[in-house]
Amino acid sequence: MIRRKLSLAAAVVTAAALSLTACSGGDAPAADLTSVSIMAPFLEAQPPGADGAVQKKLEEITGKQVKINWAPNASYEDKTNITLAGSDIPQVMVIQGKSPGFVKNAQAGAFWDLTGKLDKYPNLKTTYPDIQQNASVNGKVYGIFRGRAPMRTAVMFRQDWLDKLGLQPPKTVEDLYKVAKAFTEQDPDGNGKNDTYGITIPKWGALGSNSPYDVIEEWFGAGNRWTERDGKLVPSFETDEFLQADRFIKKMVDEKLINPDFATFDSTKWNEPFFNGKGGIIVDVDSRVSVLINLFKQADPNNFQNKVGFVGNLEGPDGKLHAHPTDGYSGFLAVPKASVRTEAELDKVLEFLNTLNGKDAGILLNNGIEGVNFTVVDGKAAPVKPETDASKAVTTDIKSYAQLGMNVAGNQFYPVKQPTDYEQQVFDKRTDVMAADLKSAVYNPAAPYVSATYVAKGAQLDNIVADARIKYLAGQIDEQGLKDAIKLWDTSGGDKVKEEINKLWQDNK
């Protein structure tokens, strides 16, 4: 009998537990504007807690209860789609880019069209209308973009090697070749062994992903993803300059000036050959300069200067500077229609975002809390030393809260004061070099346009060319093979993409 009762109890409990899981969820709260719910990604190991100092200060500045639903960055896109399909939709969503999923949702009416609505909010009116246009879907603005420095491309090299060989920093792609060749063949580390090479390139193939290949192609004049030829937009890889650039890279691969495992080299180890004195050059975003300097500083705090040198973009063989910019934004903050139902409610939400984009909130989200984790010195934010538990908590939290910053009218916060004079000099030089290069930036003319065919199968199409490019460089196929792959791109749907992009471009001119 006892056994029987036990099994019955177990069965009942299990059944009850199952029925409980079936009824979770519920209706979304009506948009009451004492509180605003936001969905945002976090890039740290843990999301910030709901009762941190930053959270309290944020609610103080905005005068609203701010409910942030942090979702891990790695699965953010999935989470976005699941959230939109569910019933508990936040009032503001950070969207990380114009992914096919987002475009489909937006075109189905999931988000408010903010075109022309933003200018009456002083902090949401952008001073970069081009970038706002780039972030739009065929001219429709579905969100307030999160501004990023548009010019970030730099060439980093071992300054000590350059000095030892008596070379000058490269100015043109031809110089890059010469420096890479000297780094490979002239024993720049002076150990008597032939154990160095020029440029390190990691596994990084996708088209238009700001990879070293994309950058060098743009320097040659192939354009930025799309380029105008004879009154029409064509993909960069259909230009002669693209082939020229790839021939140039292949020559360096063949002469072993580039790491031979460039197709498989793990990008998280990118700094290692540079730091360990194997490969002397990296082509990437300029923030890596600081990362590299820090590596040398950690190894030897007294002697880390003059290890890392850098220049900005390089002149192409035509003697002109075609600088490679990023898109200038990193996703946007969009307002779902399912949770913000009327124009009046939308106005309230935009007012909140206006406050969030103001100076006070900008400093909070990016610098932290003055007096707790930083002090202002000469208009720069200097970290508080020594660190306390409170300052550490704020510094950690703002790495996530910075995801909410938009800065559509330039940065609304203090630049960070660098720890040493040398690093401050490098930082200032970076700012100057990037500002100078920005004047020669060649943007993607098709950035605002989303072609239906490309949404459906663009990534597969691009893979055809991206893989062929790597195969060509590795010597698996010849130049004819690369050209054939580009033709295959056309016939597999690329022709249609071109047609659609050109139509959108003409219509919006």
Place this chain on the structure above:
Amino acid sequence: MAAPVVEAEARAANRPPVRERKNGRFSVHFAHYKWLYLLLLPGVVYFAVFRYGPMYGVSIAFKDYVPFLGVNGSPWVGVQNFTDFFANPDFPRLLGNTLILAFLNLGIAFPLTIVLALLLNEVRLSVLKRTVQTLVYIPHFLSWTIVASLSFLLFALDIGPLFQFLNNVMGTNIDFLSDPAWFRPLIVLQDIWKNTGWGTIIFLAALATVDQDQYEAAIIDGAGRFRRVWHITLPAIRSTIIVMLILAIGQMLNTGFEQIYLMTNALNREVADVFDTYVYFVGITQGAYSYSTAVGLFKSLVGIVLIFGTNWLAKRFNQSGLF
């Protein structure tokens, strides 16, 4: 498929009529065993809620799914996703890659499991046997990420120990990690290293049940070790082998997403793309949920056909099938 159905029905007709009960007798039966049925209930509910319930989501394979519109709100498109997939130039390549890898795994890794189980069974020194068993189980508990990282270290261009050793022995200079010709051997090797030991567990259990008297009789008759394995051990575990084979074939097209995804790069993608990685690539990274669901559904259908086919074959050859 008509023949096997007829065959199965004929066989079913010859069996004693176990399941044919009248309603009245069933209620008596039910009343008698009601507590047992109650015990069954959680299991049934579990399968209904977590296994069968979500299957309605498969309907998006026949729709143009937009998350915002939901599963029910998205428009129907019929079999458009399937025709797109079959007409896609990627289709033959994916099918070929998937099948080749599947058959390599089935043809090499599966027999190796049996061989290893037989070898372990022949070890008489109990300490040695247990040690070896434990050692060969360990790789199973490592994630594919770790296995892939180990491979990258061992085969790293110019500096990996296995890269150096193998190229020295063969007198070549092959980059195993990016050479398309070495992709499949590498995948099969990883699979063998990781899963063969773990796979022996069931066979070892079956081997433990073999009647020891038969061995003694065979020894008296003068049978050597190989004779004994061939004539006693293998026939004794034949039904276990068949069941495991059917299960393995049902899983055949699940080529292991993580393993292949981690080992893929631009130079070997041609031979590396399989259904699983394609579904991820198209479905998750490009947001083509309907299309990739259609691909996944196709894969499942092939899996079902394979299971029923093998089961039928097994019965044809007078072996006990799985069902």
